[in-house]
Amino acid sequence: MKKEIKNKKLSLSEKFAIKVTKLTGSTTAFIIAFTLVIIWGATGPVFHYSQNWQLVINTGTTIITFLMVFLIQKAQNKDSLAIQLKLNELVAAHEFASNRMVDIENIPEAELKIIQKYYSQLSKITKSEETLQQSHSIDEAKEMSNIKKGTEQEIKDHLQKKNN
Numbered sequence: 001m002k003k004e005i006k007n008k009k010l011s012l013s014e015k016f017a018i019k020v021t022k023l024t025g026s027t028t029a030f031i032i033a034f035t036l037v038i039i040w041g042a043t044g045p046v047f048h049y050s051q052n053w054q055l056v057i058n059t060g061t062t063i064i065t066f067l068m069v070f071l072i073q074k075a076q077n078k079d080s081l082a083i084q085l086k087l088n089e090l091v092a093a094h095e096f097a098s099n100r101m102v103d104i105e106n107i108p109e110a111e112l113k114i115i116q117k118y119y120s121q122l123s124k125i126t127k128s129e130e131t132l133q134q135s136h137s138i139d140e141a142k143e144m145s146n147i148k149k150g151t152e153q154e155i156k157d158h159l160q161k162k163n164n
Contacts, residue, residue: 021075024068 023029040057047053084105091097104112
């Protein structure tokens with residue numbers, strides 16, 4: 001399976017973005033950038049701290065920052081998509097997981113907040129469980145809690161009848 005994916009051809013822009021991302025995120029790139037700033041600062045007296053001298057660093061850093069923002073966003077988008085796909089695979093593969101969670105990143109934020117409230121309720125329900133290893137999906141948590149409460153009540157009622 002991995003060979004199939006690796007054999008797919010990447011576009012020229014994607015190859016370039018991957019290489020530049022790896023290079024600019026390296027220690028060597030940081031050392032080069034730091035060295036350039038030191039050299040620029042050291043040349044200040046030579047150029048009498050002129051406006052042109054200041055313009056060089058301002059223009060250079062502005063252009064690099066502008067381009068890096070887009071490069072970082074591209075890398076983040078790709079990483080985010082890969083993570084979402086991995087999570088979708090885990091949710092889809094687990095028999096007790098709610099399949100409604102697959103592709104959840106594409107629903108409106110208001111609906112995400114509703115699901116977050118469900119998980120808050122799930123957290124409250126599971127805190128009352130006897131064991132922390134107990135796991136529930138959103139769908140079964142409330143039902144299981146009600147079944148347990150009903151069973152506990154039946155036992156209490158049975159014990160009360162027995163004692164009377």
